[in-house]
Amino acid sequence: MADPSPVRGPVVEADGISKRFGATVALSDARISVAPGEAHALVGRNGAGKSTLVSILTGLQNPDTGTLRFDGEPAPARGDTDAWRSRVACVYQRSTVIPALTVAENLFLNRHRPDRQSSGALRPISWKRLRSRAGELLAEYGVDVDPTARAEDLTVEQRQFVEIARALSFGARFIILDEPTAKLDARGIGRLFEKLHELQRQGVAFLFISHHLQEVYELCSTVTVYRDARHIVTAPVADLDQQALVEAMTGETSRGTEPSWSVTGRALPEGPPLLDVTGLSLAGHYHDIDLTARPGEVVGLAGAAASGNVQLGETLAGLHRPQAGTVSVAGRPVRTGKVPAALAAGIGFVPEDRHVQGLVPQRSVAENATLTVTDQLGPFGTVLPSRTRAFARRMIDDLDIKTPGPATPVAALSGGNQQKVVIARALATRPHVLVAIRPTNGVDIKSKESLLGAVRQVADDGRTALIVSDELDDLRVCDRVLAMFHGRVVAEFDAGWSDEHLVAAMEGMTGPTHPKENHDSHH
Numbered sequence: 273m274a275d276p277s278p279v280r281g282p283v284v285e286a287d288g289i290s291k292r293f294g295a296t297v298a299l300s301d302a303r304i305s306v307a308p309g310e311a312h313a314l315v316g317r318n319g320a321g322k323s324t325l326v327s328i329l330t331g332l333q334n335p336d337t338g339t340l341r342f343d344g345e346p347a348p349a350r351g352d353t354d355a356w357r358s359r360v361a362c363v364y365q366r367s368t369v370i371p372a373l374t375v376a377e378n379l380f381l382n383r384h385r386p387d388r389q390s391s392g393a394l395r396p397i398s399w400k401r402l403r404s405r406a407g408e409l410l411a412e413y414g415v416d417v418d419p420t421a422r423a424e425d426l427t428v429e430q431r432q433f434v435e436i437a438r439a440l441s442f443g444a445r446f447i448i449l450d451e452p453t454a455k456l457d458a459r460g461i462g463r464l465f466e467k468l469h470e471l472q473r474q475g476v477a478f479l480f481i482s483h484h485l486q487e488v489y490e491l492c493s494t495v496t497v498y499r500d501a502r503h504i505v506t507a508p509v510a511d512l513d514q515q516a517l518v519e520a521m522t523g524e525t526s527r528g529t530e531p532s533w534s535v536t537g538r539a540l541p542e543g544p545p546l547l548d549v550t551g552l553s554l555a556g557h558y559h560d561i562d563l564t565a566r567p568g569e570v571v572g573l574a575g576a577a578a579s580g581n582v583q584l585g586e587t588l589a590g591l592h593r594p595q596a597g598t599v600s601v602a603g604r605p606v607r608t609g610k611v612p613a614a615l616a617a618g619i620g621f622v623p624e625d626r627h628v629q630g631l632v633p634q635r636s637v638a639e640n641a642t643l644t645v646t647d648q649l650g651p652f653g654t655v656l657p658s659r660t661r662a663f664a665r666r667m668i669d670d671l672d673i674k675t676p677g678p679a680t681p682v683a684a685l686s687g688g689n690q691q692k693v694v695i696a697r698a699l700a701t702r703p704h705v706l707v708a709i710r711p712t713n714g715v716d717i718k719s720k721e722s723l724l725g726a727v728r729q730v731a732d733d734g735r736t737a738l739i740v741s742d743e744l745d746d747l748r749v750c751d752r753v754l755a756m757f758h759g760r761v762v763a764e765f766d767a768g769w770s771d772e773h774l775v776a777a778m779e780g781m782t783g784p785t786h787p788k789e790n791h792d793s794h795h
């Protein structure tokens with residue numbers, strides 16, 4: 273432990289930071305200051321400049337203007353990796369560990385001094401020693417992970433803990449967490465926050481970026497708001513209630529954030545189902561699932577990480593071949609295990625991981641938004657750019673995509689805006705059945721509403737949508753929610769469910785009878 277000197281300045285202090293990408297101003301005279309041991313939240317709408325600040329604070333990019341100091345000292349030169357690592361680390365939503373290597377290898381990889389004898393001479397790496405050092409290091413930070421496990425076999429939560437331990441082992445006492453909860457379920461978030469509180473008590477400071485404002489209140493003492501590349505306010509979280517925070521983020525006075533739809537009181541649609549799933553099983557993920565969705569209906573598939581709900585949604589999109597069961601759309605059987613067959617049957621898909629399954633980063637917003645419908649946009653397979661652009665423009669407006677224009681490569685968009693392009697693409701096919709996995713992942717609180725409204729619209733146009741998520745806000749737009757636990761549907765809820773009951777069902781705490789709430793109301 274470092275000597276606790278009586279007066280310590282900020283662990284990081286950035287001032288007058290500006291950064292442009294071509295014509296886009298990503299940051300303009302922005303600032304941030306984080307005290308030792310402080311949990312400091314950075315919030316802002318998609319494209320506000322948060323990730324750009326992170327890349328500057330971690331030495332990945334130089335700012336165009338401004339100063340950056342760590343513990344009162346000027347930032348290291350760019351490229352002096354060891355110096356940067358000892359000051360700051362970032363745990364991203366996307367992993368920086370190398371999947372094929374073990375935990376121990378990841379922990380000690382690229383250390384410029386892997387192991388020195390007291391004489392100071394380098395000695396060859398001993399794998400046995402590497403493993404035992406890794407074990408000690410993980411134990412020191414209370415991380416319960418096997419050092420010989422391959423990183424690719426870790427859960428998101430374990431992987432993040434390994435990254436945090438690695439950062440601390442480099443001596444960093446300041447850790448940036450960029451949407452760390454985006455892929456964790458409720459229990460995982462609980463355990464992450466416990467760990468962060470513990471480290472905070474040991475004097476570690478955090479910069480915490482999240483679109484879930486309740487997490488900001490739970491974890492942080494100070495919050496900074498950015499809007500349109502600028503610093504708007506820094507204040508104790510106790511001084512800014514949620515409404516004030518949203519107002520600072522949007523620059524508009526909000527009168528509550530009531531969504532434009534209401535699902536309670538709707539008559540449940542009658543008639544034959546548009547989507548009919550019977551006896552579907554995928555080994556290791558879900559078993560004997562029956563599911564129907566009628567035209568006009570949005571159905572939720574709720575569940576925590578191991579519930580199988582994501583794999584079920586992916587199966588409908590043709591990504592997995594189930595061992596048993598059938599899927600049909602509008603009465604016609606769909607060949608399972610084939611993406612083109614699912615698309616041809618009218619199943620539109622919003623994948624969980626936009627980086628892997630969602631987008632072609634170097635191609636434009638317009639091209640990405642229309643990748644699945646190029647055959648509809650022009651005769652004989654040729655694409656008419658003007659119609660592509662027109663469609664993309666409409667999506668940019670409807671879904672509130674922040675981009676210089678339809679021709680901008682998707683890689684230049686912020687994360688949340690890329691997610692909106694993924695949704696635009698799924699909507700472009702005018703699917704009979706839209707399957708959306710965690711559709712608002714990474715999307716800011718204001719854009720959430722327009723995205724969910726777009727999903728609701730699919731059903732209101734007489735088609736159907738399936739929302740696969742553990743986010744209660746996503747599920748509130750559904751007419752019915754099926755809760756899954758360990759590969760089975762354990763409960764079904766009509767609109768108007770209570771958070772408490774749905775959360776309990778997702779955690780497997782249901783009795784022998786299935787709680788079907790509100791069955792006596794409004795039909």
Ligand SMILES: Nc1ncnc2c1ncn2[C@@H]1O[C@H](COP(=O)(O)OP(=O)(O)OP(=O)(O)O)[C@@H](O)[C@H]1O
Nearest residue numbers: 293298318319320321322323324684685686687688
């Ligand atoms: N490499 C780049 N090239 C061009 N423009 C970029 C690049 N990186 C970021 N931008 C632009 O800079 C602005 C700020 O983006 P940034 O990723 O910092 O936003 P953010 O606040 O992290 O958003 P989100 O909440 O969606 O992650 C956006 O308009 C974005 O399109």
